[in-house]
Amino acid sequence: MSDAPLLEARGLSLRYGPIAALDEVGIEIHPGEVVAIVGESGSGKTTLLRVLSGLLRPEAGSVTYRDPEGTPHAVHSMGEAALRRLHRSDWGFVHQNPRDGLRMGVSAGGNIGERLMATGARHYGGLRAAATEWLQRVEIDPSRIDTLPGKFSGGMQQRLQIARTLVTHPRLVFMDEPTGGLDVSVQARLLDLLRTLVAELGLAVLLVTHDIAAARLLAHRLLVMRHGKVVEQGLTDRVLDDPQHEYTQLLVASVLAA
Numbered sequence: 001m002s003d004a005p006l007l008e009a010r011g012l013s014l015r016y017g018p019i020a021a022l023d024e025v026g027i028e029i030h031p032g033e034v035v036a037i038v039g040e041s042g043s044g045k046t047t048l049l050r051v052l053s054g055l056l057r058p059e060a061g062s063v064t065y066r067d068p069e070g071t072p073h074a075v076h077s078m079g080e081a082a083l084r085r086l087h088r089s090d091w092g093f094v095h096q097n098p099r100d101g102l103r104m105g106v107s108a109g110g111n112i113g114e115r116l117m118a119t120g121a122r123h124y125g126g127l128r129a130a131a132t133e134w135l136q137r138v139e140i141d142p143s144r145i146d147t148l149p150g151k152f153s154g155g156m157q158q159r160l161q162i163a164r165t166l167v168t169h170p171r172l173v174f175m176d177e178p179t180g181g182l183d184v185s186v187q188a189r190l191l192d193l194l195r196t197l198v199a200e201l202g203l204a205v206l207l208v209t210h211d212i213a214a215a216r217l218l219a220h221r222l223l224v225m226r227h228g229k230v231v232e233q234g235l236t237d238r239v240l241d242d243p244q245h246e247y248t249q250l251l252v253a254s255v256l257a258a
């Protein structure tokens with residue numbers, strides 16, 4: 001991992017009326033690093049992910065992205081077109097609900113090919129071959145290439161969303177509860193697949209989850225949020241095996257008791 005962070009945020013704050021959704025949050029993520037943001041419902045995880053990915057503007061603080069040439073960009077000063085370009089190329093976003101990340105009126109293969117076309121690929125045969133390869137990689141039978149995603153199970157839809165996101169080899173992927181809403185057995189398979197793909201592609205991932213087991217499996221580092229603040233952060237095993245903050249101790253104990 002190189003020294004310069006890929007994404008770096010300082011002093012992020014955002015209120016919704018009396019609620020501090022983010023309160024002076026700082027975070028950094030390095031190339032190839034998987035960082036999980038954990039905490040109970042309402043702690044500010046999704047808000048943080050949306051602010052980091054430029055989808056939501058903070059009231060205070062900054063987010064800086066370093067491009068492949070090492071040039072820093074202030075995410076919230078970028079124009080809308082530049083941000084959209086970034087989301088289509090260097091960045092990917094995996095939503096909890098696959099419907100938010102897929103085009104439901106386009107075939108499975110089309111969903112994958114479309115993302116590639118957005119980065120300039122045009123050759124039909126090449127697009128189809130890439131779609132076939134990626135369907136296989138996410139364990140969807142390539143004979144389903146012309147099927148609409150609505151015909152797929154929830155787990156398959158989520159795997160298709162992952163294929164669509166990763167086909168362009170983004171450097172940084174934001175994931176918001178990627179296994180939320182799926183059956184436990186389906187979740188385990190998806191986590192396993194994610195772990196393999198993330199390692200193979202050397203992706204940097206910012207993963208929002210309230211599933212401590214998912215964080216343990218995937219993340220190098222953990223940030224624990226409560227009431228919009230980061231109360232503890234560190235290497236995953238250290239935080240989970242030897243939590244320092246009282247809230248993290250409760251969070252870990254509640255998982256062990258479940």
Ligand SMILES: Nc1ncnc2c1ncn2[C@@H]1O[C@H](COP(=O)(O)OP(=O)(O)OP(=O)(O)O)[C@@H](O)[C@H]1O
Binds near residue numbers: 042
């Ligand atoms: N658009 C909004 N308007 C008003 N309050 C909001 C809005 N979005 C989030 N909040 C509030 O901000 C706080 C943080 O919400 P956020 O969704 O970021 O938490 P979270 O940790 O992702 O929760 P969950 O795990 O339930 O998704 C919560 O108290 C939430 O009710």
